[in-house]
Amino acid sequence: MSCSSSSGSEEDEEGMESYRKGGYHAVRVGDQFAGGRYIAQRKLGWGQFSTVWLAYDTRTSEFVALKIQKSAAQFAQAALHEIEVLSAIASGDPANSRCIVRLIDHFKHTGPNGQHLCMVLEFLGDSLLRLIRYNRYKGLGLNQVREICKCILAGLDYLHRELGIIHTDLKPENILLFSTIDPSKDPVRSELTPILERPEGNPNGGTTMNLIEKKLKRRARRAVAKISERRASMGGLGGGAAKSERNLDGIDVRCKVVDFGNACWADNQFAQEIQTRQYRAPEVILQAGYSFSVDMWSFACTAFELATGDMMFAPSSGQGFGEDEDHLALMMELLGKMPRKVAIGGARSKDFFDRHGDLKRIRRLKFWPLDRLLVDRYKFSENDAGEFAEFLCPLLDFAPEKRPTAQQCLQHPWLSLRNSTQGEMNNEANLGNLNVGLSNLQIKVGK
Numbered sequence: 018m019s020c021s022s023s024s025g026s027e028e029d030e031e032g033m034e035s036y037r038k039g040g041y042h043a044v045r046v047g048d049q050f051a052g053g054r055y056i057a058q059r060k061l062g063w064g065q066f067s068t069v070w071l072a073y074d075t076r077t078s079e080f081v082a083l084k085i086q087k088s089a090a091q092f093a094q095a096a097l098h099e100i101e102v103l104s105a106i107a108s109g110d111p112a113n114s115r116c117i118v119r120l121i122d123h124f125k126h127t128g129p130n131g132q133h134l135c136m137v138l139e140f141l142g143d144s145l146l147r148l149i150r151y152n153r154y155k156g157l158g159l160n161q162v163r164e165i166c167k168c169i170l171a172g173l174d175y176l177h178r179e180l181g182i183i184h185t186d187l188k189p190e191n192i193l194l195f196s197t198i199d200p201s202k203d204p205v206r207s208e209l210t211p212i213l214e215r216p217e218g219n220p221n222g223g224t225t226m227n228l229i230e231k232k233l234k235r236r237a238r239r240a241v242a243k244i245s246e247r248r249a250s251m252g253g254l255g256g257g258a259a260k261s262e263r264n265l266d267g268i269d270v271r272c273k274v275v276d277f278g279n280a281c282w283a284d285n286q287f288a289q290e291i292q293t294r295q296y297r298a299p300e301v302i303l304q305a306g307y308s309f310s311v312d313m314w315s316f317a318c319t320a321f322e323l324a325t326g327d328m329m330f331a332p333s334s335g336q337g338f339g340e341d342e343d344h345l346a347l348m349m350e351l352l353g354k355m356p357r358k359v360a361i362g363g364a365r366s367k368d369f370f371d372r373h374g375d376l377k378r379i380r381r382l383k384f385w386p387l388d389r390l391l392v393d394r395y396k397f398s399e400n401d402a403g404e405f406a407e408f409l410c411p412l413l414d415f416a417p418e419k420r421p422t423a424q425q426c427l428q429h430p431w432l433s434l435r436n437s438t439q440g441e442m443n444n445e446a447n448l449g450n451l452n453v454g455l456s457n458l459q460i461k462v463g464k
Contacts, residue, residue: 031063039089041068042128050135051124055083066092066278071140074121081121082138088131095278096134102277103136105180113139116172118193118275141273142196145189145323148268154326157270159401162323163432164270165192169316172274173423177309181283184274185291187315189322191276196269283308294340295328299348299355300417302341303363310417313426317412324405325395338378342369346379351387352413359415387413404431 035041041063048057055072061082062069072083086096103120113119122137145165148157157165169192176182184191281287289304291297291311298314300307321329329351332344349355357374360366371377385393387410391402408431414420426432 031068035087036130038130039092040087040130042085042088042126042130042133044068044070044085050083050126051122051137054122055081055137057083066095072137074137080140082140084136084138085126086134086136088128088133093132093134096136099278099280100134100136102182102280103138105182106176106277109180110175115175116168116271116273117175118273118277138275141193141275143194145192145194145272145319148194149189149322149326152326156324156326156395159324159405160435161268161270162320163434165272165323166316166320167427167432168192168270168272169274169319170423170427173309173312173316174427176274176280177283177312177423182277182280183283183286183307183309184277184280184312184315185288186276186279186293186296187274187312187319188293188296189319191274192272192319193275194269195271195273294332294344295330297344298417299345299359299415300363302344302365303360303369304365305359305363308417309422310420313412313420313423314417316423316426317409320409325391327395341365342376342379345369346376346382348413348415349376350382350384351390352410352415353384353386355415404434407431 031041036043044057044060046057046059049055050057050072054076055074058071058073058080060068061071067084067086070083070085072081073079074081086092100120100123103118106115106117107113107120109115110117110119118141119139120136121139124135124137126133126135169187173184173187176184279288279291286307290301291307292301292315296315296318298307298311301311318329321327330344330347332340332347334340335343345355355374360370360374361372369376376382386406388402388406391397391405392399397405408426408429411419411421412426421429
């Protein structure tokens with residue numbers, strides 16, 4: 018449920034001009050869906066294809082994410098595809114333990130702008146992108162990066178090996194935390210988080226709704242009492258520890274992969290151009306065909322971004338060359354010269370490479386190997402840089418067939434390391450506003 022590459026950002030509004038025939042469905046707080054089972058609470062996000070709302074499930078007394086697709090035929094078709102993929106994922110994971118977002122329900126809803134396909138998904142916390150942002154792009158501790166990587170790899174292993182599904186758009190926006198705060202570290206937030214907002218709906222909605230509201234009011238009173246108690250003990254309304262005393266220890270970094278609007282089965286691909294630019298594998302740029310290994314490339318880019326706060330590759334066009342060629346040049350500066358067989362092996366290879374496998378327009382490359390980059394720019398210790406680079410570099414092999422699978426990555430010794438010197442020292446002083454900043458749970462919208 019996160020913004021895909023062509024979606025709007027979480028800060029922007031989707032614009033009223035799209036609320037028309039074939040477009041978005043206008044939702045008001047308290048609107049009911051699926052015969053009254055789901056009650057809209059507040060908007061969580063939007064994308065080119067849909068809006069997502071926090072909703073209250075009156076049958077299970079839980080909050081869910083309600084994704085409402087635009088009504089035009091092409092958007093309905095995209096929703097049917099996503100429902101098909103998510104249904105396969107859910108049916109193969111009855112225990113909901115595979116680190117992939119769970120589809121709970123789907124239905125059609127008729128409104129003034131047409132008939133909208135709706136998906137109900139489990140409600141999750143903030144995206145890894147928001148975690149990176151609130152950490153001021155300074156990089157997480159390596160121990161937390163390891164835990165996040167384990168979750169992502171478990172999800173990819175399930176998708177690739179058991180279902181034959183390629184995600185095709187893996188990136189920090191499309192990975193959501195289970196929650197934003199570890200309840201054991203902050204009892205006030207643990208009381209507040211399940212409430213989110215009092216379910217809004219028909220005040221005459223019957224006994225069930227009245228019981229739910231009474232239960233939530235009791236929980237709210239307890240939470241308010243705890244807030245007052247903590248503020249009093251801290252000597253004022255400011256509350257919370259000093260910035261320098263806070264860190265990421267209270268954040269539950271377990272996460273799930275989301276947004277399957279662009280996913281495909283490996284044996285039934287429907288698009289040549291996949292992946293968000295910065296996480297795009299070289300074979301996709303060159304149009305040399307792709308398989309599960311494109312997700313592994315994106316995973317490596319994501320792991321690097323978690324550990325450093327910077328994108329691994331951020332290409333831009335220049336005088337005489339475009340983004341694609343700059344992207345390939347950046348790859349080679351970090352990873353070494355691309356093997357000639359790979360460089361000339363795609364349908365678009367001649368756009369970028371000469372017959373010797375050299376770039377046509379970017380001739381001078383400044384090589385900076387990954388382990389040295391981590392030490393020189395990001396101040397990793399030599400040991401941490403070497404171990405992390407040893408984990409990432411095989412995933413960034415220019416030859417897709419040589420990249421390790423998710424199953425193989427899960428066995429890598431780097432994932433079992435602990436007490437890394439860089440991991441716990443890396444910019445701890447800059448993590449202060451995280452416990453405050455991650456107060457509004459956000460779910461982005463996918464295709």
